[in-house]
Amino acid sequence: MGLEKKDFNSKDDSNKFEFKKAALTYLKHWKWFLLSIIIFGAYAFYTAKNRVPLYSATAKIMLNDESSGGNPVLKDLSLMSNEENSMVNDEIQVIKSRKLLGSVAKKLNINVSYHVLGRVNAYELYKNNPIDINFLASDSIIQKTNSQFYIHIISDSNFEFKIFEEDVPKNYAFGESISTSFGEIIITPKGNIKGALDSNIRVTITSIENIIAQLNGGVFLAQSGEGSKIVDIFMSAPNVNKSIDIINTLVDEYNLATIKKNKERAEFTSNFIDDRVESLTSDLVSVDDSIVKFKVRNQITNISNKSGLLSTNSMSSQQELQTLRTKRNMLDYMLGLLDNDSYEMIPSNLGVGDASISALAIRYNELLERRRVLLKSAGENNSVVLELDQSLNAIKKNLIASVNNNIGTLTIQVNSIQGQLSSLNSKISYVPAQESKLISIQRRQSIKESLYLYLLQKREEAEISQTTTLPSAKIIDSAYSLGVVKNSNSVLYFGSMLFAFLLPFGVIYILNLMDTKIHNKEDLENQIRTMTVLGEVPRIKNNADKLITFNDRSILSESFRIIRTNFEFLNRDVKAEKYRNVIFVTSTINGEGKSFISLNTALTIANTGKKVLLIGSDLRNPQIFTAINTSKKEERSKIGLSEYLSDYDITLNEIIHTKEVNKVKLDMLLSGQIPPNPAELLMDPRLETLFDTVSEEYDYVVVDTAPSMLVTDTLLMHKYAGHTIYVTRAGYTEKRILNFAKELNEDKKLNHMMLIVNDVKESNFGYGAKYGYYGAPEKKGFFKRKKKA
Incomplete structure (x- = not known):
């Protein structure tokens, strides 16, 4: 057998992830995986066989458009409304509030539960319990108590009682007072007591706070669709009748709460309107008095007519003033002609309406014409001419005196008219301020009258709404059963098998991760x-x-x-x-x-x-x-x-x-x-x-x-x-x-x-681990040894 030489300078692929290698790391510990599967499989089988089935119940409601519960007064008076057009999600949170859930628990008395004990499981006796528990302690104490005790019904007149399951039971008669840590209780039988003979019953007392927590986690509310006002309510529990009662009672409590809230709002609104109407009545009387006093003080009945009359008088005075000034100018001109020493013709029409001045002017012009004619044939020292000069000087003197008198008279008239015109102009300039002030007072009067009439109308609506308040939730479908929750066992088996694999996998992974030693x-x-x-x-x-x-x-x-x-x-x-x-x-x-x-x-x-x-x-x-x-x-x-x-x-x-x-x-x-x-x-x-x-x-x-x-x-x-x-x-x-x-x-x-x-x-x-060594005795497994035997 040879040993190959390695190229240590070349890149090594050992850092690359190899699935087969990683899998073998765990497969060599297959016994632990098998043991884990057996343990968790047995647990899942035992649990599935003995678990109490869950039943699902549901209801469907529709929330009203108006958060005020259909009260138009509260909708119009937005200053009195806490919310306008409440969102459905907000109302869902209101329905699941601790206050409403607590009301449901107290109303249904579900803080006291009865379970009949079987070999493995306990089954709740909801509305079918053979006994009643009468608590002598106050409700506030019982609603804060967490306890339980066991009852074994011996006959229709006697039973055994114990606090803990391992305690020695004591014999009591129905109706007898029993002392407990939360006060004395009296247990009485019901009509179905004979059917419960030899039964073991566990009575559980749960505080309202814990019941609220259980209901908060057990009741689910969801919108039927985006933007929909319809809400679906779901609940799953071992007793379907209990789930149905809880859902229906929750909807009823929500409607009662909203009706009560809307009535309180309507009453508050009515009281508020009454206060405002009373205040506005006083304000309107005050405004009316102000208008009367203003007109009396300024001596006006109709400020528009007064303004027209003053304008007409002003125009007449201005025309008259202009006429007088023209006359005075004409007299000043005549006076200018008469003041020099020469004899000149004067206009006969400058008498400005004075007959004496006109007559003297005519006489003066006639004599002056005669003198001019005489001067053509006689000299200035002619006796006739001199006589005419004397007559002309006398007439001129009289004319000057008359003109001066008329000028004085006209001056007096002009001054008088100017005074009158000044007074008229002053009154005319004050009219807009008077009119503005009067309009302001009248505007206040109009606003208060409008608000007064509006509040009178809303007061009537508020009075009506107190007797016609509608519930916020319209029940489309009352709570009904959906049957047993399906696939619960499948989830249990799947979860158990998943955990059976994950537990040894995780342990082996952590051990390998923490391992700092070599192994092969x-x-x-x-x-x-x-x-x-x-x-x-x-x-x-x-x-x-x-x-x-x-x-x-x-x-x-x-x-x-x-x-x-x-x-x-x-x-x-x-x-x-x-x-x-x-x-x-x-x-x-x-x-x-x-x-x-x-x-x-x-x-x-x-x-x-x-x-x-x-x-x-x-x-x-x-x-x-x-x-x-x-x-x-x-x-x-x-x-x-x-x-x-x-x-x-x-x-x-x-x-x-x-x-x-x-x-x-x-x-x-x-x-x-x-x-x-x-x-x-x-x-x-x-x-x-x-x-x-x-x-x-x-x-x-x-x-x-x-x-x-x-x-x-x-x-x-x-x-x-x-x-x-x-x-x-x-x-x-x-x-x-x-x-x-x-x-x-x-x-x-x-x-x-x-x-x-x-x-x-x-x-x-x-390399030889899987196949063994050539020529070595064959290792026989358990089944092969059994077969050979």
Whole structure:
């Protein structure tokens, strides 16, 4: 059998996930899986056979559009409504509120339950219990109590009572007072007591708080569809009648609660409206008084008519003022003509309505015309002309006096009209403010009147709604039974089988995850890729022979033959000539079986007819003699390697002895007595002489050395080894300490290192584990042995 060489520089695929490999990791523990399946299967079968069936009940309701329960007053008066158009999901939470569930529990009295005890299970007697329990304590105490007691009905007049199932029962008569931790009780029979003779009944008292928690987890509500106002209610319980009563009562309690709430809202709304109507009545009276006082104070009946009259008077005054000013301007012009010394014609129409001024003007113009005519024929000193001048001056004087008088009169009139016009303009400018103030008062009056009328209407509606409040939930289908809940046993079996697989799987996974030790050749190869693994040595039972015998065909012997063959294949490539046949056997720490490997390796090679020497060089803790000591009378040799190295008078022939182990002859050089300075002895030059001699005389020299990590003994004598077998032990050697072996190999502190895995379980064994060894006796299973028998 050859051993292939590995390309350690190439990429290794060992890190890739292999399903078959992972599956085999768990399949080798198939017994635990089978045991788990049997246990959980038996549990599922027992539970399914004896479990009380569950019955499902359902109901269908439709929630009203208005959260106020159909009250239009509360909908219009949104300031008085806690919610508008409540969402269905919110109403579902209201239905499942603790308050409503508690009301259901109290109304149905389900905090006290009766169960008749069978061989395995207990069955609830809902509304069919043969006895009644009368509690003398207050309801508030009973509703907070969690307790139970047992009753055995002996006859229609007597029964046995006990608190705990293992208690000794006491005999009581029906109607007799019984003392308990939650007060005295009186048990009375019902009409069906004779049908319950010899029955064992368990009475359970559960607090309302616990009942609420049970109902909250047992009652399910869901919308029929997205956006739908229809709600489906479900409940599953061992007693279908109880589920139906709970669902129907829950809907009734919800409707009663909403009706009560809406009545309270309507009453509150009515009271609020009454208060507001009273307040608005007072406000309206105050506003009316304000309007009256305002009109009286401003002397107006109709502010619009007053505004028109003032505008007309203002226009008339302005026209009159304009006329007077025109007349005065005309008189001023006439006065200007009369004030100069010359004689000029004056307009006769400038008298501005004054007849005397007009007459004088005409007379003045006539005389002036005569004078102009006379002057054409006579001079200015003519007596007639002079007489005319006197007449003209007299008329002019009279005209000036009349004009001045008229101008004064007009001035007075103008001033008077200007005063009147100023007063009118002031009143006209004040009219908008008066009108604005009056409009403001009238607006307040209008608003309060509108609100007053609105509240009067709503008060009537509120009064009506108190007697016409509708429930929030319309019952489409009352609660009814859906029958036994199906597939419950299938779920039980499936869950049990699933858990039966998951439990051992999880335990094995965690153990493998936490495992830090190697278990077979594959583990070792994954940890150290730069060294060759010669083979695996199986675990040997305590009562089996741990040493190879002559012509042995056991699995132990075959594993060492594989190791020997692999070693010989690798030995061909070793270039060193000196010490090529010297094999050191070492390990990292003690307890890994290096002495066991050393001895059986030597015996395996000796079985082929080779001349083999086994040297025990572990001077600190020698184990070779213990392994081969088959007779208690046989004594350890007094001289060995330690004496040879310390006493130059001792020769090799004196310390090498031939022993027959299991009919196999083997030369041995034992370690001798334990010296005080083993490291210094191994540095003695005689050691080189020893290996030079034995490597020439023997075909193979197998050296059992000390653990490499604990002491330096093996490293001190490594130059005498052609090969080093490094022993690891399955389930014992930690993966992390294998780094020490890698360092020894990389630093070449030990020559030509090769690995062996010792003490491997058969389930973890390599290629031969599944098929056994060729020629080995066939292992027969239980059924084959039975068939043969």
